[in-house]
Amino acid sequence: MPLQFNEFYDGNTGLTIGIKRLLFSKQTQYQLVEVYETESWGNLMVIDGMVMLSEKDEFVYHEMLTHVPLFTHPNPEAVLIIGGGDGGTAREVMKHPSVKKVDLVEIDESVVEASKRYLPEIGDFDNPKLQLHIQDGISFINTVSSTYDVILIDGSDPVGPAEGLFKKDFFESCYLALSAQGVLATQTETPWVDSYHLSIRNVYSYLNSVFKYTSMYLCYIPLYPSGMWSMMCASRSDDPAGEDVLKRSEEKVNKIEGLRYYNPGIHQSSFALPGFVSDLLSVDIGF
Amino acid sequence: MPLQFNEFYDGNTGLTIGIKRLLFSKQTQYQLVEVYETESWGNLMVIDGMVMLSEKDEFVYHEMLTHVPLFTHPNPEAVLIIGGGDGGTAREVMKHPSVKKVDLVEIDESVVEASKRYLPEIGDFDNPKLQLHIQDGISFINTVSSTYDVILIDGSDPVGPAEGLFKKDFFESCYLALSAQGVLATQTETPWVDSYHLSIRNVYSYLNSVFKYTSMYLCYIPLYPSGMWSMMCASRSDDPAGEDVLKRSEEKVNKIEGLRYYNPGIHQSSFALPGFVSDLLSVDIGF
Numbered sequence: 391m392p393l394q395f396n397e398f399y400d401g402n403t404g405l406t407i408g409i410k411r412l413l414f415s416k417q418t419q420y421q422l423v424e425v426y427e428t429e430s431w432g433n434l435m436v437i438d439g440m441v442m443l444s445e446k447d448e449f450v451y452h453e454m455l456t457h458v459p460l461f462t463h464p465n466p467e468a469v470l471i472i473g474g475g476d477g478g479t480a481r482e483v484m485k486h487p488s489v490k491k492v493d494l495v496e497i498d499e500s501v502v503e504a505s506k507r508y509l510p511e512i513g514d515f516d517n518p519k520l521q522l523h524i525q526d527g528i529s530f531i532n533t534v535s536s537t538y539d540v541i542l543i544d545g546s547d548p549v550g551p552a553e554g555l556f557k558k559d560f561f562e563s564c565y566l567a568l569s570a571q572g573v574l575a576t577q578t579e580t581p582w583v584d585s586y587h588l589s590i591r592n593v594y595s596y597l598n599s600v601f602k603y604t605s606m607y608l609c610y611i612p613l614y615p616s617g618m619w620s621m622m623c624a625s626r627s628d629d630p631a632g633e634d635v636l637k638r639s640e641e642k643v644n645k646i647e648g649l650r651y652y653n654p655g656i657h658q659s660s661f662a663l664p665g666f667v668s669d670l671l672s673v674d675i676g677f
Numbered sequence: 678m679p680l681q682f683n684e685f686y687d688g689n690t691g692l693t694i695g696i697k698r699l700l701f702s703k704q705t706q707y708q709l710v711e712v713y714e715t716e717s718w719g720n721l722m723v724i725d726g727m728v729m730l731s732e733k734d735e736f737v738y739h740e741m742l743t744h745v746p747l748f749t750h751p752n753p754e755a756v757l758i759i760g761g762g763d764g765g766t767a768r769e770v771m772k773h774p775s776v777k778k779v780d781l782v783e784i785d786e787s788v789v790e791a792s793k794r795y796l797p798e799i800g801d802f803d804n805p806k807l808q809l810h811i812q813d814g815i816s817f818i819n820t821v822s823s824t825y826d827v828i829l830i831d832g833s834d835p836v837g838p839a840e841g842l843f844k845k846d847f848f849e850s851c852y853l854a855l856s857a858q859g860v861l862a863t864q865t866e867t868p869w870v871d872s873y874h875l876s877i878r879n880v881y882s883y884l885n886s887v888f889k890y891t892s893m894y895l896c897y898i899p900l901y902p903s904g905m906w907s908m909m910c911a912s913r914s915d916d917p918a919g920e921d922v923l924k925r926s927e928e929k930v931n932k933i934e935g936l937r938y939y940n941p942g943i944h945q946s947s948f949a950l951p952g953f954v955s956d957l958l959s960v961d962i963g964f
Contacts, residue, residue: 396693398693400717401695401716401717402694402695402715402716402717403692403693403694403695403716403717403718404692404693405690405691405692405693406683406685406690406691406692406693407689407690408688408689408690428689429688429689429690430687430688430689430690431690447869449953450951582734582897582899608897610869610895610897610903610904610905610951611904612869612903612904612905616897616899616904617897617898617899617903617904617905618897618899618904649952650951650952650953651951651952651953652951652952653949653951653952655949655950656949656950656951658946658949659945659946659947659948659949660946661946662940662942662943662945662946663942663943664737664897664937664938664939664940664943665936665937665938665939665940666736666937666938
């Protein structure tokens with residue numbers, strides 16, 4: 391294995407991935423976008439040195455960021471994705487028969503360009519339901535005139551261009567852009583790394599202050615730091631972990647093709663938090 | 678970070694842990710036992726180059742290997758642990774008020790020696806309920822005269838001295854050493870690494886052929902390959918994921934001190950498997 395990609399989290403702990411060759415590398419005005427061909431994980435997208443996704447494990451992140459909130463909404467028709475220029479989240483969203491329109495707002499055209507060329511199985515960019523906007527998600531959400539049933543925030547870590555996607559003003563704008571039964575989901579890092587704790591607590595607190603329901607949920611992503619990744623689902627009307635939503639998932643899940651991670655049992659179980667995680671949110675989660 | 682410990686799984690993907698210094702190293706007749714002081718994870722035990730545990734993350738493995746099976750048994754009094762020379766599993770077992778006697782059978786005295794000296798917070802070796810046997814677990818189980826309510830198999834990977842702990846004969850011997858409501862749990866590697874699949878399938882098949890109930894469950898262990906670790910719980914009488922067991926956990930969990938991962942919600946949710954994992958077991962898990 392002459393070539394290795396290394397990502398260190400917490401400064402001292404890291405993941406090493408064996409690399410065959412570099413396929414794409416572009417320093418844009420926002421970030422360094424790279425795609426590598428790996429030994430074991432298919433092609434791998436890396437932004438500013440941080441793993442975004444591999445062809446082998448991307449289904450976990452995209453299924454969990456999508457299907458948990460989409461089944462939380464009783465009838466999602468209009469969906470906004472902020473970030474997600476690889477197209478994987480949009481692909482999962484468009485599997486829901488009720489969805490009529492998806493706005494995908496990616497700040498960096500090079501992410502889309504690299505994905506179309508080197509991760510062609512991930513996106514479904516030619517789907518007529520999808521409209522791609524190369525634009526800053528924060529400016530987009532502040533000028534939006536239509537409303538959305540679901541907003542999915544598919545950004546990278548809270549440093550660099552994605553930093554604003556973890557701020558209170560942004561979540562308030564999202565809330566205003568949602569319909570009456572609107573649902574939002576966002577990725578919120580791993581509870582295992584101490585330096586993420588403030589960001590996790592802040593996002594939970596912001597969402598909790600504006601939405602009726604806010605819950606953290608977890609999934610196993612092998613190429614992200616620690617392998618435990620958290621997301622949050624906030625909802626104006628339906629409890630993401632409630633009986634009604636679970637029943638909806640059980641009734642409709644067979645209409646979603648090609649699921650490899652999400653199922654109704656995973657939906658329910660992903661909201662169960664270990665004590666050291668729920669302590670982080672400083673709330674009694676009811677177990 | 679001048680010193681690094683590296684463990685590669687699947688030949689190309691690995692974990693790097695920043696090291697302060699080597700504290701213990703002994704090539705025994707069975708294996709190379711090492712303890713390192715790390716930058717971020719406290720002291721770290723490594724056997725034959727594979728991470729066994731760190732002071733910071735050991736609670737996940739030990740709580741999940743212990744409390745899922747111990748709450749599955751209605752009244753566990755006698756418990757056998759095979760492997761587990763670090764003492765962490767025994768520590769968790771002895772938190773259950775019903776437990777009167779624990780036999781800990783570790784093949785390699787150096788594991789116990791290293792743990793007592795460099796991982797002193799993990800074990801509870803002076804507890805009068807604990808009897809330590811430095812012996813091969815396979816020969817122990819074949820000559821055992823008493824019966825156990827719970828058997829916990831706390832071995833390393835299915836190479837080297839732990840190989841026999843993944844074989845059919847061994848599980849049959851365990852079955853015979855269990856009381857009428859007896860429960861067994863064992864660690865079974867990560868579903869993310871293809872080379873473990875045969876071993877996972879075999880263990881599931883062996884247990885399923887002798888026990889009334891056999892279920893895989895999952896937990897997040899950041900220093901194990903991929904961060905997703907599987908265990909299996911097999912039971913002669915009570916369904917480990919059943920309503921009765923969950924109710925028992927809810928009623929009795931407050932008697933267990935110092936839990937940081939396990940709770941009744943985690944107990945239930947850990948049995949929910951993503952599709953790509955349940956496919957591995959080639960069974961319909963009912964979702």
